Amino acid sequence: MRLSDRAMLVTFAVLLPMPALFSAMGEPFLTVVLTRALIFAIAALSLDLILGFGAMVSFGHAAYLGIGAYAAGILAANGVTGLEVQLPVALAAAGAFALVTGAISLRTRGVHFIMITLAFGQMAYFLMSSLSAYGGDDGMALAGRSTLFGADPFGSSLRFFYVTLALLAGIWALLRAVTRSRFGRVLTGTRENETRMQAIGFSPFGYRLTAYAISGMIASVAGVLLANHAAFVSPSYMGWARSGEMIAMVVLGGMGTLTGPVLGAIAFILSEEALARLTTHWRLPFGAAVVLAVLFTRGGLLGALRGRR
Amino acid sequence: MTPALSVRGLTKSFDALKVSDGISFDVAWGELHAIIGPNGAGKTTLIHQLSGSLAPDAGRILLGGHDITRLSMAARARRGLARSFQITSILAGLTALENVALAVQARSGSSFRFLRQVARESALNDQAAEALAAAGLAGAEDRSAGTLSHGEKRQLEIAIALAMQPKVLLLDEPLAGTGHRESAALLDLIAGLKGRLSIVLIEHDMEAVFALADRISVLVYGRLIATGTPDAIRADAQVRAAYLGDEEGA
Incomplete structure (x- = not known):
């Protein structure tokens, strides 16, 4: 088994008993924090499909998080709390947004691609900011927790944790299959050398766009979870700063490995939480820590593991 | 029988400079057709137009009788045009x-x-x-x-x-940057492909070209000044004057 897969299985095994450990420690709130980390792990995984496997540096990925969150928020405000409706709506909206903006963005490369995805992300941000019926700039409280065919999957922090963990495991397994499929190999090939891929008969655009849409759709699932986790929906979910954090999570953990982004997101959210408890000026040491981690662990956290063997 | 590859009146200019000036030649099925010419003759521009990374201003390229002039590189590849790159890719x-x-x-x-x-x-x-x-x-x-x-x-x-x-294989300076032993192995390899594939070979190593090619076309300042068997090219006065004359032992 590959190192990346083994590290992931170990990570799942460590995560599984965590809520019990936290309540034994008398810190059940940590389960809530860890759940938030797992939600971002799903978002970071989705970003890694295009960033790590497709070399598409999207600086607007938070838009998909927001689309998922608003799908849950707007539907709940209109009395529809069932995930059986919310999730398909979130996936369809994210997929449509990704296909339209991706079809335009993917005509560019490099810095231009970064800028144009940033622009689309900010457009989504300002659109939701101006939507006064749904809280506008201030956001809105989630009218009701999402349900699933009448059941209450987010009813307790314990249940929320395990539902999120199960979703994370499922999405990890799905992306593992996708990245090892015919499609995944073509995507990796276009990352390595686009001209070579054209010379053997592949037109990269369709593969890139498909990956871009899959990535956006998966991020919207994290958005639905995030809305429930915060019991709140706000345009700030979609801002460029959030997109930047997601890139940092992927790079910190190790691009193009699937396990890396999960580790990166957990490390990111947990150290953010820990430093915020120590000092109100936590952003300064946090920024320094991220810079050092990226500098000294080539290939991210997973790369550090690999290097030690 | 239609040739494997047919190039008709291919023309390409960069500003005032005509880099391809009405180039026409055919590659028969199974033929190894070499294209030689001094530096700056337009060999690389020609192979870029054949492979589809550069669009010609005028002229047509036919692969097995089908016009591929307007097709993308990927579409040409799917129709049976393979290429190697001057710089390894x-x-x-x-x-x-x-x-x-x-x-x-x-x-x-x-x-x-x-x-x-x-x-x-x-x-x-x-x-x-x-x-x-x-x-x-x-x-x-x-x-x-x-x-x-x-x-x-x-x-x-x-x-x-x-x-x-592929139907046609474009080899763009396959020996470039290789050492003596490496290039000998590559030459053996290319010689082994001869007859099984139609090949367009662009190469600086004259010894290799004259040993391998069925026919040779000579490109000078964007024009094909001669096409013929290695013996005919060696004997061609115009070619000698333009190109081979100053290369000892060629």
Whole structure:
């Protein structure tokens, strides 16, 4: 088994008993924090499909998080709390947004691609900011927790944790299959050398766009979870700063490995939480820590593991 | 019979400079057709137009009788035009086998398949391994392409081209940058392909060209000044004056 897969299985095994450990420690709130980390792990995984496997540096990925969150928020405000409706709506909206903006963005490369995805992300941000019926700039409280065919999957922090963990495991397994499929190999090939891929008969655009849409759709699932986790929906979910954090999570953990982004997101959210408890000026040491981690662990956290063997 | 590759009146200018000036030639099925010319004659521009990375201003390119002048590089590749690059172009992060298996995959069914593990598709792997062996890289299957020696990367490019099962193979200076032993191995390899594929060879090594080619076209300042057998080219007064005259022993 590959190192990346083994590290992931170990990570799942460590995560599984965590809520019990936290309540034994008398810190059940940590389960809530860890759940938030797992939600971002799903978002970071989705970003890694295009960033790590497709070399598409999207600086607007938070838009998909927001689309998922608003799908849950707007539907709940209109009395529809069932995930059986919310999730398909979130996936369809994210997929449509990704296909339209991706079809335009993917005509560019490099810095231009970064800028144009940033622009689309900010457009989504300002659109939701101006939507006064749904809280506008201030956001809105989630009218009701999402349900699933009448059941209450987010009813307790314990249940929320395990539902999120199960979703994370499922999405990890799905992306593992996708990245090892015919499609995944073509995507990796276009990352390595686009001209070579054209010379053997592949037109990269369709593969890139498909990956871009899959990535956006998966991020919207994290958005639905995030809305429930915060019991709140706000345009700030979609801002460029959030997109930047997601890139940092992927790079910190190790691009193009699937396990890396999960580790990166957990490390990111947990150290953010820990430093915020120590000092109100936590952003300064946090920024320094991220810079050092990226500098000294080539290939991210997973790369550090690999290097030690 | 229609030729494998037919070039008619190909013209390309960069500002005032005519880099391709009405170039016409045919490559017969199974022929190895070399294109030679001094530096700056427009050889690279010609091969870019043939492969589709550069659009000509005028003229037509026919592959097996079909007009491919307006097709993208990828579409030409799918119709049977393979190329190697002057500067080695491989997928460095993938293994040698994966590099070649992708070329097989490109012509065998849809690549919009998302769940089945591609590494287990034995049809792809078997054909890829065969092409690697034909290019002299048997045993290198699992090596990362980026760690191969320069000569081996050249061989890998040929393996990728073979795996495409092309009608026409464009070889753009396949010997460039290779050492003496490496280039000898590559020459053997190209000689072994002769007759099985239609090949357009652009190469600076005159000894190699005259030994390998069925016919040679001479390009000078964007014009083809002569096309003929190696013997005819050697004897051509115009060619000697324009090009070979100043090369001793050519």
